[in-house]
Amino acid sequence: MRAVITVIGKDKTGIIAKTSMLLYQENINILDISQTIMQELFTMVMLVDLSGSEAAFESVAAKLETLEKELGVSIRIQHEDLFQSMHRI
Amino acid sequence: MLSNREIMETIHMISDENLDIRTITMGISLLDCCSESMETMRQKIFDKIAKKAEYLVETGEKIEREYGIPIIHKRIAVTPISLLAANAAGESTPLALAMDEAAKQTGVNFIGGYSALVHKGYTAGDEKVIHSLPQVLKETERVCASVNVGTTKAGINMDAVREMGEMVKAVAEATKEQDSCGCAKLVVFTNAVEDNPFMAGAFHGVGEPECVINVGVSGPGVVRNAVAKLGKNASFDILAETIKKTAFKITRMGQLVAHEASRRLNVPFGIVDLSLAPTPAVGDSVAYILEEMGLEQCGAHGTTAALALLNDAVKKGGVMASSHVGGLSGAFIPVSEDAGMISAVRSGALSLEKLEAMTCVCSVGLDMIVVPGDTPAQTISAIIADESAIGMINNKTTAVRIIPAVGKKVGDTVEFGGLLGSGPVMPVSRYSSETFVGRGGRIPAPIHSLRN
Numbered sequence: 001m002r003a004v005i006t007v008i009g010k011d012k013t014g015i016i017a018k019t020s021m022l023l024y025q026e027n028i029n030i031l032d033i034s035q036t037i038m039q040e041l042f043t044m045v046m047l048v049d050l051s052g053s054e055a056a057f058e059s060v061a062a063k064l065e066t067l068e069k070e071l072g073v074s075i076r077i078q079h080e081d082l083f084q085s086m087h088r089i
Numbered sequence: 090m091l092s093n094r095e096i097m098e099t100i101h102m103i104s105d106e107n108l109d110i111r112t113i114t115m116g117i118s119l120l121d122c123c124s125e126s127m128e129t130m131r132q133k134i135f136d137k138i139a140k141k142a143e144y145l146v147e148t149g150e151k152i153e154r155e156y157g158i159p160i161i162h163k164r165i166a167v168t169p170i171s172l173l174a175a176n177a178a179g180e181s182t183p184l185a186l187a188m189d190e191a192a193k194q195t196g197v198n199f200i201g202g203y204s205a206l207v208h209k210g211y212t213a214g215d216e217k218v219i220h221s222l223p224q225v226l227k228e229t230e231r232v233c234a235s236v237n238v239g240t241t242k243a244g245i246n247m248d249a250v251r252e253m254g255e256m257v258k259a260v261a262e263a264t265k266e267q268d269s270c271g272c273a274k275l276v277v278f279t280n281a282v283e284d285n286p287f288m289a290g291a292f293h294g295v296g297e298p299e300c301v302i303n304v305g306v307s308g309p310g311v312v313r314n315a316v317a318k319l320g321k322n323a324s325f326d327i328l329a330e331t332i333k334k335t336a337f338k339i340t341r342m343g344q345l346v347a348h349e350a351s352r353r354l355n356v357p358f359g360i361v362d363l364s365l366a367p368t369p370a371v372g373d374s375v376a377y378i379l380e381e382m383g384l385e386q387c388g389a390h391g392t393t394a395a396l397a398l399l400n401d402a403v404k405k406g407g408v409m410a411s412s413h414v415g416g417l418s419g420a421f422i423p424v425s426e427d428a429g430m431i432s433a434v435r436s437g438a439l440s441l442e443k444l445e446a447m448t449c450v451c452s453v454g455l456d457m458i459v460v461p462g463d464t465p466a467q468t469i470s471a472i473i474a475d476e477s478a479i480g481m482i483n484n485k486t487t488a489v490r491i492i493p494a495v496g497k498k499v500g501d502t503v504e505f506g507g508l509l510g511s512g513p514v515m516p517v518s519r520y521s522s523e524t525f526v527g528r529g530g531r532i533p534a535p536i537h538s539l540r541n
Contacts, residue, residue, distance in 0.1 A: 004096055034093055045093050057155055076100065078157035080091075085345040086338045087095040 001050045001057065002031070002080040005064070009073025011042035019044070019075070022067055026060055028053045042073070047080065103158055106310035107373040108339065110346050111366050112162040113149050114286035116293035116301040116359065117141045119168040119202075127177040131187040134173075138165060138191035138200075141300055141356075146196040148353050152346055160346065165192065166291035166303075167202035175214035182221050182228070189229040199274075201291035203234040206281070207249045209531070219249075222256050223263040226271035233289035239279035239477040241484045244534040250477065251526050253277045254470025258493055261462065265495035268503045272492040273457065277473050279480030279487045284360050285416040290453075290488055301359035302351045303416065306343030307366040309375050311335055312399070316381045328382065329402045336363060336406025344411040362416025363407035364452060365399070367427035369510035375399075375420050376429025387429050388439030396420060397450035417486060419452025425505060425512030426457055434513045441472075441515050449479050454487035459503050459512035462495040469493060471522035474532075482535055 005023075007015060016035065023030060023046075032047040050057060061077050068075040102108040122133035142165050149163040167188065174181035185203050192200040203225060205215040222234055236253055239245035257272055264271030276290040283294020286303035293301070315335040319327060343361040351358035367375045376387035379395045400419040407414050422444065424430045433439035441458065448454045454476050460469075473489045480487030494503045497514050504511045 004091075006096065006100060008100075032090055036093065038097065043093070043097065045096050047090065061154060076157050079155045081345060082156045082158060082342065083091050083096055083099055085341045086099055087091060 003048055003050055003057070003077050004080050004083055005046040005048055006076045007044040007073055008041055009071070011037065012071070015042060015071055015073060016044065018067060018071065019046070022063055023048060026053050026055045026063070028060065102308070102311045106308070106314050107368070107370060108308045108311050109159040109161050110304060110343060111307040112164050112286050112288075112305040113145070113160060113346070113350050114164045114166050114291055114303045114305065115142050115145050115354075115356065116166045116284070116297050116303060118293055118297065118299050119173060123173055123176045125177050127179045127183050130173060130177055131183040134184055134187040135191045138167065138188070139194045142191070142195040142197065144354060148350060152349050152353070156346065158342065158346065162198055164197050164286070164288060164291065165195065165200045166286070166293045167200065168293050168295070169202060169204035169206055171205035171212065171214035171218040172295070173214065174217040175212055180221055181214070181217040182224055185221070185225040185229050185232050188232050192231040197231070199231050199233050199288040201233040201235065201288050202293055203232050204236065204292040206237045208237050208240045208243045208246050210246060211249070219252065219256060222275065223259040223271070226260050226274055227263040233274045233291065235276040235278055235281065235290045235292060237278045237281040238473065239481050241280060241481050242534055242538050245279065245474065245477045245481055245532040247474065247526075247532055248529050250474050251467075251470050251529065253473055254466040254468070254526065257469050257491060258466045261493045261495050268505065269462070269492050269494045270505050270509065273490065273505055273509050275490065277489045279477040280485060282416060282486055286362050287364060287366065287417065289490065297359070298357055300356045302347060302354060302356050303359040303362065304343050304347035304350065305362045305364060305366070305416065306339055307364065308339045309365045309367050309378055310372045311339060312365060312403075313372070313374070313378045313381050316378060321383065325398065329398055332399060332402035333406040336403045337410045339363060340407040340410035340414070358413070360413045360415030361407070361411040363403060363414065363418050364416065365403060365420040367421065367423065367430075368508055369426055369428055371428055374427045374429035375422055376427050376433055380429060386436060386438040387433040388443050392443065393446050393450055396422070396447050400451055417452045421453055421456060422447055422451050423456035423490070424458050425503075425510040426508060427510070431511065431513060434515060441517060445475060445479070448476060448487055449483060452486070454480070455489045455491060457490055457492070457509065457512060459492045459494050459497070459514050460517050461498050461514055462493055464493045464517050465521070465523070467521065467523040467526040468517055470526040472517070474526070478532070481532075484537070
């Protein structure tokens, strides 16, 4: 299963480092990553592959939620199909 | 690879524009629950619903988390109870209680199908269901009821229309302690559809399979923002095209969720219903879309044309996005559930007469209208008759969900709370329709019903 992780919030050091470290520890491969400042907000979009991970989607989601609170930014993980279905025929 | 702009657009729709899957509704046939004993039937109904829908809420919540899209309601629709009620002696109320218990057991917030289809006349089961409405809507918490009084094919059963006016009053009286909110769970239809996932009018039609998953998608806020971005000078061509594209995107998401829910529950997928269904939340209003098109307030001249464009563009966008579009698909205009409608009624911009005109082009009808508690039953019947006529002649579904709030008068506000919102009491015509309604019989089907 592939998922899209989005991180949106006030820019600070360590957002990418901490997010990718968490994914590394969960054995989740990052397929694509991009980061930009949109409307003065740090915006990162990652495409990740969960098939190599033993951890279930829900446990990763829970860990990302903890990280969200720690960093004070908004972090979402969503199944890639949601975006594919809306934007690709 | 998806672009960041596309990903952020979806996230923006969900987090800032109230895009949601409004409901996953499981339709369950109860035809095999028939028995000569009311008590046996009650047990069979409870067992079947509880078993079929055991994982409905859990599955819905799981999809919600994985896709990061809110799924507001998980609901159940069952075979019209009138089809079962005639099999056993005694009142049909125990069957409603079984529905209510099963709803609580499975964790759904509404269960529809305490219904009767009487467009040509009453069966013994229809009579039981209709006569028990006040008691059922008082004693149950989650049961929704509907009665179909007309179709384009059969005409309008005016005996049923007369009786439903009385029943609406009786339900209002029976639930007067809760501001007559029993009436919010009772819909009087013409041309009712068999696969509507939205409450209070959902039931599992006889042409439906054993069990089915229907999904209702909403998103007035998304459409409103898309219209707002066009500015004030965009032509109607561009307006319609933009709404169509937006509706397409929203429906695609509904199709995905419907497909996933169907796969995980191992229940066939029925339809996706794309209906712009407002909620009292700010920014989740259909009236605001109409105002965004350039009307000072909803109800101004031009409102009907604006709604016609909206309703049609929504359907066109939805049709291509899903393999099966059904239900009511279009725009709902429930007054008490729409912040823009409420303020339009309060300021005097929107009247019952204008709402009636709007129902000619919206996807349903007069919805969540609060009228004075002393409105005569015959006047309510006449309002139902007018709506039925619109539905019958125009070959569309119309519905009346009207609340004659006991003890309330024009200018008062009735608070239902939650999704049902709050409704300002609207004036009705003070001229009598008593003799008209009292005639009885049936209004024949229109000439264009003879299409064979």
